[in-house]
Amino acid sequence: MPFPLNDLGNAVRAQIYQTVVGGDATVKPSPNTFFTWVTPGLPFTENELDFAADGIFSAPDAETQNKRVMHAYNLSTLLDFIPDVEGPYGVERQEAMYKPDAEKRLSEIYRQILRFSKVAHYELTDAEKAKLEKFNNLLWEKKTVKDLITDEEKEVTEASAMMLAYSEKMAAYLDAAAEYNSKRAAAAGATGPDGKVASADWILNQKNYALKVKAAMDAWTSGGYRNEVDKINAYINQTTERSLALWKQSLEERYDAALIATPEVGVSFPYTTLVPGDIAKSAGWTEIGVTHNYTEWSKDQTNTSWNAGAGVGWGFFSFNAGVRQDNTEYTENHQVNDFKLKFELAQAVIVRAGFYPEFFANRGWILRKGEGWTFDDMPSDGARPPKGEFIGYATQAIFARNLEVTSSDFVSAYNATTSKTEVSGGVGWGPFRLSGGYSRSSSHEDFKATVDGETLRVPGMQIIGFVNHLIGKAPNPLEELKDADFE
Template sequence: MPFPLNDLGTALTAQIYQTVMGGDGNVKPDDDTFFTWVTPGLPFSAEDLDFCSQGIFSAPDAETQNKRVLHAYNLAQLLDFIPDVSMAYSNDKQEGMYKPDAEKHLSEIYRQILRFSKVVDHPLTEEEQAKLDRLRGKLFETKMVKNLATDVEEEKTVPSALMNAYNEHMTKYLDATTQYNSKRAAAAGATGPEGKQASADWILNQQNYFLRVKAAADAWVTGGYRNEVDDINAFINQTTQRSLKLWKQSLLERYDQAFISTPEIGVAFPYTTLVPGDLANSGGWTQIGVTHNHTQWAKDNTETSWKAGGGLNFGLFSFDANGGRKSSSYTETHAVEEFSMSFELCQALVVRAGFYPEFFANRGWILRKGEGWMFDQMPSDGARPPTGEFIGYATQAIFVRNVQIKSKEFRSAYHKTASEVEAGGGVGWGPFRLSGSYKRSDQHEDFDSTDDGETLGVNGMQIIGFVNHLLDKAPNPLDELDDAEFV
């Protein structure tokens, strides 16, 4: 019998969501997370992320250094967004859509929050201030780096060795939980003869997969200094609730120090990177697959945390803004007799050198409308879903690669649609980009699919979504603080 493409897409996103977010008794999703889908995906080559693994200033020559800083600029611009819950859609999950043309940039709104916030002023003792400075120095350190535009050396703030170890082991923990959730989701949705292997794998190996999660969690504690870093952050938060003036000033300074510039663009930007930096060659990729037999499982899977409205239609192919088309003959009613899809998935941590989200958890600051803060709303009302000018931020980028689709009808629909797209326009299905050229700064790349008569293949890397952290109410000053205590 024919299977609607929209049902297949629902099954696919349900499996990706459970793989990334979890949802059983051993690996649970965080109530303060929100998943953002990208439609169509954002293509990346291994070279685009060279600075993440090799750094910028370790380049062997000026040409390579300039190219790496341009790649850093491109990534920073793509990740400088605030999640938009108004674009959420209703499959009963904490999900929404990525808006690359959003009016609000994370770095600028964060700067304005820091700049115009009023903070409580209860001066610390000399001993408390010294301990605070010492602990902050364990998390981040300053280095002298040369400005590419002026050749002047400047101080820049970067994660310390302690934080690098923390992030590295957290990434390994996420890899282990991703594998665990992927195996569980595949077994839960397994049907028919082709599903026996996934079911048997979970029945026999669930404990082994869980032990990998436990081992990664233990390694994060012992080798990644998880408890130590969490304790340091807890002390900073507790101590600075009494006097935030110096802390706020240091955050503003570190924000400014995290900016670098590129000769090609001539505009300073907030340095942003990914962990693992060498994700294109890392072993943290998880195999995902879906067939037409998964559709009923997706319909029956109703586990929720909070609901949002809207709609993402997997029956329709998606297009770039510049990929105008004459018409589309394929709508949500289009169906296929046979369909199977596989790809590899990897989660990468987003690291922003000048961004300190612990400020939002602190309860010793306020914003006053008209006193620098000129927005209609406060940063976040803390509701689920929240409203506000700064409701959260991306913590992970979800990459996929080696997309393989086997379906005669799907291939025919894709080729028909692609033939009606203007030259250079991108074509996607749900969060997956299937083809099209893309441009970043002065770079122009082609992102093409192949068709061997049986399988439509898309081998390049692409970001299909982001995991975001949602803020609680911010600002949310302690009840016992008087308005006069804020300066």
């Protein structure tokens, strides 16, 4: 029987969502987590993440170093956004981030919050000050680097070895959890003869997948300093609730130290990277398979309100500068017969060197309208769904690669759609970019699917979504603090 594209899209969406965010007694989802879809996906080549894998200043020559810093600028710009609980990270927002007057950049709003917040002041002892400085330096460290062209030395802030180990072990745990959730979701939605393998796999191997999750959690604790980092952050939060002045000053200094510049663009930007940096070569990719049989299962899955853009139909659309002509024939209601989709999925932790989200959990600061803070709303009212200028931030980027769709009807619809799209445009389905050009600042790349009979293949990897964290009510000062306590 034929199936509407939108039903197939819902099945794909449910499978991805349950893999990344869903959970059970073994892998418990966070109540403050929500998923944002990217429409269409953001393609990345392995070279575009060379700085994340190998670093910027380890480059062998100036030309390579300049390329790496440009790649760092591109990633930082694309990730410098505040998630929206009401909609996906669409192409308009993606392209707008490169504009000088882009609204609501995460880094800029965060800077203004630091700059104009009034903080509680209670003099710390010398011992508390020393301990606070020690703990800050354990998480982040300052390095002096030399520009290969000018020989100018500059101090930059980077994640410490402890913080990198923490992020790497957390990424490994997320990979194990994603595999566990993927196998569970595949078994839960399995139907017919094709579903026997997924069902049998879960029946026989669930304990093994659970053990991998436990082993990754134990490795995060023993080798990734999980307890130590959590205790450090708890001490910083507890201590600075009484006196934020010194901590706030250090956060502003670290924000400035984390800014670097690229010769090509000529503006400073906040250094941002991914862990694992060599995600294109890492082993943490989970294979996802979806068929038309999953459409009924997906209807039973609850679409949480934090699944941003859950109500958006997954039909065909054009993007970028290409002008799509008459294309009303192929929409999310278009009927498709047999359908099989498979791809690989991986998660990368987003690390922002100058960004300290612990500040938002602190209850020793306020903002006053008219005293520097000129926005209509506070950062977040803490409601569900929240309202505000800074309701959360992306913590993980979700990558997909080697997409393959087997369906004669789907391929026919794709071919008909691309034939009506200008050369510079392209076609996407849901969060997947299937073909077309895409821009990175001053550069331009082509991204093209290949068709072989009834099979459509999309090479390479792309970001298809983000896992985001809600910050709660901010500011949210302690009730015993009076207005006169803030300065």
